[in-house]
Amino acid sequence: MLDMLRNGELSLAPFMFAVQAILFVIVNLTIAHKYHYSKKVALIASLIPFVNFYVTLVYIAIVILNSRKELPKEHKGS
Amino acid sequence: MPPRILKKATMILNRLPVLVMLSLAGPVAASEHNTAGIDAPVVMTAATPSARTDNNLRMVAKIKVPGNACAGPGYYPFNSAWELARNPSSRQRFDDWIKDNETVTYYGTQITSIMDSMFGALNPFIDLAGMELRFEFADGSHIVMKAPTLASARLRFSYVPGSASDADGNPIADAGTTFKGIYTFSSRARQQQFLEKAAEYHLDFRVKHLDDTAQHLRIEITPIN
Numbered sequence: 001m002l003d004m005l006r007n008g009e010l011s012l013a014p015f016m017f018a019v020q021a022i023l024f025v026i027v028n029l030t031i032a033h034k035y036h037y038s039k040k041v042a043l044i045a046s047l048i049p050f051v052n053f054y055v056t057l058v059y060i061a062i063v064i065l066n067s068r069k070e071l072p073k074e075h076k077g078s
Numbered sequence: 079m080p081p082r083i084l085k086k087a088t089m090i091l092n093r094l095p096v097l098v099m100l101s102l103a104g105p106v107a108a109s110e111h112n113t114a115g116i117d118a119p120v121v122m123t124a125a126t127p128s129a130r131t132d133n134n135l136r137m138v139a140k141i142k143v144p145g146n147a148c149a150g151p152g153y154y155p156f157n158s159a160w161e162l163a164r165n166p167s168s169r170q171r172f173d174d175w176i177k178d179n180e181t182v183t184y185y186g187t188q189i190t191s192i193m194d195s196m197f198g199a200l201n202p203f204i205d206l207a208g209m210e211l212r213f214e215f216a217d218g219s220h221i222v223m224k225a226p227t228l229a230s231a232r233l234r235f236s237y238v239p240g241s242a243s244d245a246d247g248n249p250i251a252d253a254g255t256t257f258k259g260i261y262t263f264s265s266r267a268r269q270q271q272f273l274e275k276a277a278e279y280h281l282d283f284r285v286k287h288l289d290d291t292a293q294h295l296r297i298e299i300t301p302i303n
Contacts, residue, residue: 005233013228
């Protein structure tokens with residue numbers, strides 16, 4: 001495959017967009033499955049070139065914001 | 079300060095590095111912002127010798143090419159920048175040589191360049207799309223090769239037009255161009271080597287010796303029309 005890319009038989013930009021989309025689909029579907037978000041939305045949004053990177057950032061932000069630990073009981077009332 | 083507010087402030091500070099890292103990762107933008115003009119000038123002038131050799135942010139590595147470097151048996155060796163500047167068909171073979179002998183630098187530079195051209199817009203601090211490598215040959219001459227970006231047709235390094243120069247920084251005319259201007263050499267041997275190489279690659283020009291002192295060996299080259 002590298003030789004095909006080097007010889008120009010395989011175009012660089014479409015190949016990179018495809019690899020990028022596959023990577024983002026995996027990440028976003030995993031997050032959507034774990035946090036019970038719509039998988040259809042995650043799949044479609046991950047396949048749109050140029051936008052999928054921002055969508056993935058949003059999904060990663062979901063993971064970060066959900067990673068908050070529960071406060072101990074004595075602090076809950078205060 | 080109440081402990082609750084303190085805890086919230088600590089939490090925000092803990093998340094800050096993650097958010098900064100995400101913002102630096104950068105989004106999509108196939109930016110083709112390389113320096114070299116695609117249309118090489120018809121006449122190479124020596125007015126600004128080695129003008130394009132010291133852009134340090136873009137130029138990430140200087141690689142020495144040994145005198146016996148060759149694409150294979152039967153090929154002319156890559157022992158001078160003249161071979162690549164004057165012979166465009168050598169450039170692809172030189173790319174093969176880089177791949178075989180500097181594999182880590184070759185693929186590392188290409189991947190970084192392509193990634194930056196895809197996700198570079200959120201990272202305005204350093205521009206890595208179209209990174210350039212400088213190759214120094216056995217005779218002291220050098221050329222600059224540019225890594226592919228997302229907009230490139232092939233996953234190969236390309237020669238930067240007008241980047242070839244001799245050991246003293248005098249530009250070497252690319253294929254299809256000729257010399258014009260004042261050239262300065264550090265020694266008579268270098269001057270002789272330059273003129274011999276020019277003759278070897280069948281360049282027709284007139285040479286006028288301007289200054290023949292030991293310190294400054296200057297010649298003026300004018301093309302023959």
